[in-house]
Amino acid sequence: MTPRRRRLVLVLGILAGVAAAGALALQAFRENVMFYFDPTQVARGEAPQGERFRLGGMVEKGSVVRTPGSLQVQFLVTDFQRTVPVHYSGVLPDLFREGQGVVAHGRLGVDGVFTADEVLAKHDENYMPPEVHRSLKPPGQAAAPQG
Amino acid sequence: MDWTWLHRFGSPPHLYGLAGTLVPWLAWPAALAIAAGLYGGLVLAPPDYQQGDGFRIIYVHAPSAWLSLMAYTWMAVAAGIGLIWRMKVAHAVAASCAPVGAWFTVAALCTGMLWGKPMWGTYWAWDPRLTAELVLLFLYLGYLGLRSAIEDPQRADRASAVLAVVGVVNVPIVRYSVEWWNSIHQAPSVMKFGKPSISWPMLTPLLIMFVGFTLLFVALVLVRVRGEILRRERQARWVAEVVTV
DSSP states (O other): OOHHHHHHHHHHHHHHHHHHHHHHHHHTTTHHHOOOOOHHHHHOOOSTTTTTEEEEEETTTTTOOTTSSSSEHHHHHHSSSSEEEEEEESSTTTTTTTTTTEEEEEEEEETTTEEEEEEEOOOSSSSSHHHHHHSSSOOOOOOOOOO | OOHHHHHHOOOHHHHHHHHHHHHHHHHHHHHHHHHHHHHIIIISSOBBBBTGGGGGGGGHHHHHHHHHHHHHHHHHHHHHHHHOOOHHHHHHEEEHHHHHHHHHHHHHHHHHHHHHHHHOOOSSOHHHHHHHHHHHHHHHHHHHHHHHHHHSHHHHHHHHEEEEEHHHHHEEEEEEEEHHHHOSSOOOOOSSSSSSSSSHHHHHHHHHHHHHHHHHHHHHHHHHHHHHHHTTTTTTTHHHHHOOO
């Protein structure tokens, strides 16, 4: 084996070792790397019980209820399999819409209601001008579910 | 296997001359493409149906983020070649990629934060994509710090090259973080298989910006490579000839 070949094997070996270690570490910390849990995971009990976690999904169409004269808002977060009701009091981000993605940070109560103290909007990867969006979605008709 | 072509490429005066010839051929098209892309993106492209004009930051953010990853990959490949073939100019190339890549990473992080505040509702979240990109910045800074901490140039080259090669595992983590885990960052709109999720009038300026940023990156690296070669070869006779002319 020439010295050059030996160095090549050594460098590739180090790289393979670090990649394997990284993959194992990320696999082991999978739950901690997850930024949020979706309603199905919450229903399966995968979300931490009695602790703060993030709940992510779509704001169900027609589910947003505001209490007049306050910042109180209630809505349903859905992944089109399960839904979780969310209560929040505070300022919502610009992109908070029905039918759009959302990530709420808070606690799940025993009654199954998620009380959020922070609500972030999650934008999807679709970019289009308003005219294109209107032509895709005739008025009054729901948009296709996007994951 | 015959490696002579690689060794000719690895001759410092040859690479110094080649880089000098290439720089104007890259820098001018880069300037034109970035000017055209900015005009197209900021003036001609229609506003987004959800984000309005706020989406236009994508024209700087996405190419910066793409180059932050590409610069690291180049740096790691050059560092690996330097380690295995003991090629000094490869280490010079790796060292030249690092500051350029680090600045693209800073640009990607800053533009992302500016967009995140109005759109998500926060500047920063400890999300897999955002965290991995921050780790990428620390890898660049670690590489630069390690280089400047070791005085002997050859040892600095080798030690920093190992760091560059090892850190390359973070590149696929940044790229695929939004697909492997739940993330607040949206999935790729352009760099994916299948049809882009961005309409053509918005996509065209973005593609021009990608080309412009990539050309700019190569031009900047080549300018730095020339300086790096001169610094390393300052005792050599060819440098005295080149510089006095």
